[in-house]
Amino acid sequence: MIYLKAVLSLGLMGAVFGLALALAAKKFAIEQDPRQDRIVEVLPGANCGGCGFPGCSGLAAAIVAEKAPVDGCPVGGPAVAAKVAAIMGVEVGAAKERKVARVLCQGSSDNCGSRFVYDGLSDCKAAQLVDGGAKACVYGCLGLGSCVAACSFDALHMGPDGLPVVDEEECTSCGRCVAACPRGIIQLVPAAQSVTVLCRSYARGAEVRKTCKVGCIGCGLCVKVCPTGAVTVENNLAVIDPAKCDACGKCVEKCPTKCIVMKGAKASADALAAS
Amino acid sequence: MATMVAKTFRGGVHAHYHKEDTASKPIRRLPPPARVVIPLHQHTGAPCEPLVKVGDEVKVGQKIGDSSARLTAPVHASVSGKVVGISLHPQSGGRDVLSVIIESDGKETLDEHVEPRTDVDHLSADEIKAVIREAGIVGLGGAAFPTYFKLTPPPGKSFDTVILNGAECEPYLSADHRLMVERPGDIVDGARLLLKATGVNRAYIGIEENKPDAIEAISKAVKGDDRISVVPLKVKYPQGAEKQLIWAILGREVPSGGLPVDVGVVVNNVGTAAAVRDAVFSGMPLVERVVTVAGSCIAEPQNVVVKVGMLVSDLIEACGGYSAPPAKVIIGGPMMGVAQFTTDIPVTKGTSGVLLLSKDEAAPCDAMPCVRCGKCVEACSMRLMPLWIASYAEAGRFDDAERMNALDCIECGCCSFICPSRRRLVQAIRLAKSEIMARRRRAQAK
Numbered sequence: 001m002i003y004l005k006a007v008l009s010l011g012l013m014g015a016v017f018g019l020a021l022a023l024a025a026k027k028f029a030i031e032q033d034p035r036q037d038r039i040v041e042v043l044p045g046a047n048c049g050g051c052g053f054p055g056c057s058g059l060a061a062a063i064v065a066e067k068a069p070v071d072g073c074p075v076g077g078p079a080v081a082a083k084v085a086a087i088m089g090v091e092v093g094a095a096k097e098r099k100v101a102r103v104l105c106q107g108s109s110d111n112c113g114s115r116f117v118y119d120g121l122s123d124c125k126a127a128q129l130v131d132g133g134a135k136a137c138v139y140g141c142l143g144l145g146s147c148v149a150a151c152s153f154d155a156l157h158m159g160p161d162g163l164p165v166v167d168e169e170e171c172t173s174c175g176r177c178v179a180a181c182p183r184g185i186i187q188l189v190p191a192a193q194s195v196t197v198l199c200r201s202y203a204r205g206a207e208v209r210k211t212c213k214v215g216c217i218g219c220g221l222c223v224k225v226c227p228t229g230a231v232t233v234e235n236n237l238a239v240i241d242p243a244k245c246d247a248c249g250k251c252v253e254k255c256p257t258k259c260i261v262m263k264g265a266k267a268s269a270d271a272l273a274a275s
Numbered sequence: 276m277a278t279m280v281a282k283t284f285r286g287g288v289h290a291h292y293h294k295e296d297t298a299s300k301p302i303r304r305l306p307p308p309a310r311v312v313i314p315l316h317q318h319t320g321a322p323c324e325p326l327v328k329v330g331d332e333v334k335v336g337q338k339i340g341d342s343s344a345r346l347t348a349p350v351h352a353s354v355s356g357k358v359v360g361i362s363l364h365p366q367s368g369g370r371d372v373l374s375v376i377i378e379s380d381g382k383e384t385l386d387e388h389v390e391p392r393t394d395v396d397h398l399s400a401d402e403i404k405a406v407i408r409e410a411g412i413v414g415l416g417g418a419a420f421p422t423y424f425k426l427t428p429p430p431g432k433s434f435d436t437v438i439l440n441g442a443e444c445e446p447y448l449s450a451d452h453r454l455m456v457e458r459p460g461d462i463v464d465g466a467r468l469l470l471k472a473t474g475v476n477r478a479y480i481g482i483e484e485n486k487p488d489a490i491e492a493i494s495k496a497v498k499g500d501d502r503i504s505v506v507p508l509k510v511k512y513p514q515g516a517e518k519q520l521i522w523a524i525l526g527r528e529v530p531s532g533g534l535p536v537d538v539g540v541v542v543n544n545v546g547t548a549a550a551v552r553d554a555v556f557s558g559m560p561l562v563e564r565v566v567t568v569a570g571s572c573i574a575e576p577q578n579v580v581v582k583v584g585m586l587v588s589d590l591i592e593a594c595g596g597y598s599a600p601p602a603k604v605i606i607g608g609p610m611m612g613v614a615q616f617t618t619d620i621p622v623t624k625g626t627s628g629v630l631l632l633s634k635d636e637a638a639p640c641d642a643m644p645c646v647r648c649g650k651c652v653e654a655c656s657m658r659l660m661p662l663w664i665a666s667y668a669e670a671g672r673f674d675d676a677e678r679m680n681a682l683d684c685i686e687c688g689c690c691s692f693i694c695p696s697r698r699r700l701v702q703a704i705r706l707a708k709s710e711i712m713a714r715r716r717r718a719q720a721k
Contacts, residue, residue: 116616119639121669121699126706131369131616 033064035087042083043073048152050074050174063088074099075153075172099173099188101156101166103147106198106259107140108161112212128182136211139201141185147177168263193242195252199259202235208257216259222251281484283509284519286656288689290446290512290610292485296576297569298449302457304580305593307354307379311584312364313339314372317623318413319420320346325375331358336389336560338409339375348421348624349411352386353562353582354379367606367613367620374621377584389558403472403555410554411561411624415546416440416451416515417607419625422547426472428536434473435539438524439466439548441482441489442508442515445608448628450565451545453578455482455489458549459496465548466503468555473541478503479524480545485510512610513687517542519656531683546627561624568594572601572631581622587629588618603637605630610688643696651690651700657683661690665703673714676707684708 039060047055051072053062062068063084070088071081077098085092118127118134124146127133133142143162150156155170156177164177168191177186185200197216201208205217218236230244231251238251238260251260316322321344327333333352341349352375360376392398398406408423428434439462443451455462466478480497482490484507497503506524508514518529520542527538535542543551546565553559562583569576574595581590587606591597605612606626622629651661659680667676681704690700 116614117639120702121706123669123706125710126699126702129705129709130702131613133369134616 036060036064038087039063039084042076042080042087044075044080044172046075046152046174048075048172048174048176050172050176075174077172098191100168100171100191101173101175101177101186102189102196102198102263103141103164103166103186104196104198104200105139105141105163105185106214106261107135107137107212108159108163109143110161111214112137112140124180125182133183137201137203137208137215139183139185139199139203140212140215142183146180146182147186150176150180152176190242193240193245194247194262195240195245195249195260196263197238197240197260199237202237204236208236214257214259217257219256221254221256222260225250225254281507281509282481282523283511283514284522284656286654286658286689287511287513287519288654288692289510290692292510293447293569294449294452294485297447297567297578298452298486300453300577302450302453302565302578302580305582305585305590307381307383307582308585308589308593309379309381310359310586310589311352311354311377311379311582312374312586312621313350313353313377313584314364314366314374314621314623315340315350316366316372317350317419317583317625318348319418320344320348320424322373323347323350325361325373327352327358327361327375329358329361332356333358333377334384334386336558336562337386338388338411338560346421346424348413348419348423349409349560350375350583351411351560351562352377353584355382355384356380365617365620366623367615367626369616374584389560391557392555395555398471398555400472400474403468403551406555407472407551409560410550412547412550412554413561413624414544415550415564415624415627416544417611417625417627419623422543422551425541425543426469428473428541432536433539434475434536434541435477436525436541437466437469437473437475437478438520438540438542439469439478439480439545440515440517440520440542441480441486441493441545442520443486444483444510444512444514444516445610445612445628446512447569447630448567448608449569450567450578450627452486452489454546454549454565455486456492459489459492461549461552462493462545463496463500463503464556465545465550465552466497467500468551469541469543469548470502476502479506480504481506481508481514481520481524483508483510483514512689513656513685516656516685516687518685531680564622564624564626566590566622566626567628568631569628570601570605570631571633571636572597572599574598581626583624584621586618587615587620587622590622590629591618591631597631599633601631602634603630603632605632605637609637610692611686640697642698645696645698648695650693650695654689654693656687656689657685659684661700661704662698664707665690665698665700668703668707668710673707673710676704677711681707682711 043056051059053059070085081092113136114134122144124142124144127142145158147164148156153172155167159165173188199216201215208215208217216237218233220233222231222238228244230241321342323340323342327339334355337352339352356377356379359378363371364374366372404423412422413419494505521540550561566581604615664676664679664681684704688701
């Protein structure tokens with residue numbers, strides 16, 4: 001008998017509460033677009049913030065609300081964009097050009113000295129606050145690896161010469177390393193762009209010569225030698241217009257400090273041909 | 276006075292003071308250097324525009340730079356001679372600053388504007404403030420904040436007390452100490468001018484107890500003026516920090532994010548008071564200051580009167596040169612001063628000391644993990660929790676650092692000093708402060 005009482009009372013209570021919960025769920029239900037969850041499922045899920053929204057669910061909500069394009073995820077690239085477009089029932093626009101992060105400095109410890117011994121936090125932004133950084137070149141890489149720590153895709157590593165190296169295959173162009181660098185040395189460039197000026201120094205040639213072996217001295221030889229007019233010198237620094245550059249490599253050859261280099265696919269193809 | 280109990284604040288640290296080498300020697304006036312480099316931006320606020328050209332002849336006290344900005348301080352030639360260059364020159368802090376380079380003719384000819392004033396008693400508050408501005412006077416304790424600006428309360432606020440800071444709590448430094456012993460009358464005259472300029476009739480001069488001769492000299496000088504009293508302070512760092520000094524003397528707490536004016540107080544260094552006196556009585560703008568040159572690597576540690584713009588390398592030479600190769604050169608005190616990587620920098624209005632420290636005095640050390648001992652919390656003079664702010668900063672969690680009131684940190688360095696794990700606490704908090712401010716600027720720009 002005692003068992004029956006317990007079963008009945010608990011069963012009754014369960015039924016009442018269950019009903020109340022069911023009604024509450026109906027009454028206070030939050031309208032959510034079912035597409036949002038499906039989009040979250042196809043997004044990479046790294047929550048890197050490269051899209052500019054707070055994590056993948058943030059981007060999904062924005063896409064559903066039509067505040068972000070279906071190809072808003074820089075990490076997923078065209079593949080993810082196609083899946084998101086299918087969920088949203090729209091067409092993807094022209095495929096976005098794939099970008100990669102590039103470290104625009106070759107000032108390793110061998111090439112560029114130090115002004116003083118820095119003995120403090122291993123963080124580039126903190127080091128920058130101490131007398132403007134220990135590096136002899138005030139535009140050069142401080143080499144403490146804040147960008148490496150910021151990368152959530154294992155695409156950045158510290159090289160043996162104290163400069164970060166980007167694994168361009170792994171790089172998703174989320175842009176976190178760009179934000180982590182206090183000197184703006186890392187930039188997102190089109191992956192197809194092979195000729196790159198690996199220097200960010202606006203200092204005059206003579207000053208660059210004093211501090212760095214591989215800095216751009218703004219001599220303008222690259223401008224002269226370029227057959228397509230893709231190179232200009234602005235603020236003592238060579239700038240290449242990727243739209244005009246046909247990667248002939250003449251400037252790379254001519255550059256006296258070797259600060260213009262061939263990178264990416266073209267470089268690997270050349271290396272293959274040479275071997 | 277003898278019955279008075281020395282006042283202080285909560286927190287702080289006791290460092291070795293190392294003042295004995297310089298505190299007992301009289302201040303020596305250095306001969307004018309052959310060349311001065313006068314930065315056009317030596318103060319908090321907008322940089323000055325040069326008022327002279329290369330090739331111009333200038334005289335001592337002649338204004339060579341000024342700005343139309345609200346917060347600024349003009350700069351003056353500290354020697355007579357010829358302007359040989361106006362170019363970027365390194366300054367303590369690592370930045371290159373536009374500077375006027377003057378080659379001295381050795382004659383020390385005074386500018387015609389520099390003449391003693393006979394009508395000092397008739398000057399109004401605004402006139403005194405105008406003289407202070409024109410004389411380019413800034414806080415000589417080290418922060419170099421324009422003094423005239425500080426003396427004008429923002430709308431809706433007012434002063435009721437002036438505090439003169441003679442604590443000089445930074446180890447090694449004894450420039451204020453010597454000034455108080457040698458020119459107590461001038462400092463008290465300066466205090467009276469500051470009272471008049473702010474329209475206040477209560478002033479305190481706070482001096483740490485380890486300077487009994489200074490307390491005695493100043494007490495003697497204030498005798499007969501019951502508006503001004505001398506307050507002996509406990510010997511503790513950072514007793515000379517503005518907010519800590521106000522708490523010790525008046526028991527008033529400057530609110531978080533606030534300024535001394537929020538509790539009706541304006542604090543000035545004793546050196547600033549003497550400079551105000553000089554500017555008003557003799558018409559001489561701020562072209563020289565007392566600098567402590569100390570540390571175990573200088574041949575003749577001493578306090579010297581130096582022309583603004585004299586190169587630190589020349590200053591070291593004038594003090595007998597190095598007695599041993601220094602491991603660290605610091606401008607300012609060892610707690611808050613800035614280590615330098617070159618001595619090719621000029622003495623500016625804010626240079627209170629030049630320290631040449633040996634390897635033993637400035638040994639580099641490796642940071643170890645935090646052991647949560649809480650010593651930094653005990654030592655924090657602002658009652659913050661440095662360990663948390665620093666860990667948040669190192670983890671990039673700047674919102675959390677802001678929630679822990681990182682912006683209230685005065686960067687006195689007590690936490691780093693006391694930390695048994697030698698963690699870079701102040702540096703991490705400074706990083707947090709700069710990031711929080713950068714975020715605020717970005718948010719504002721949006």
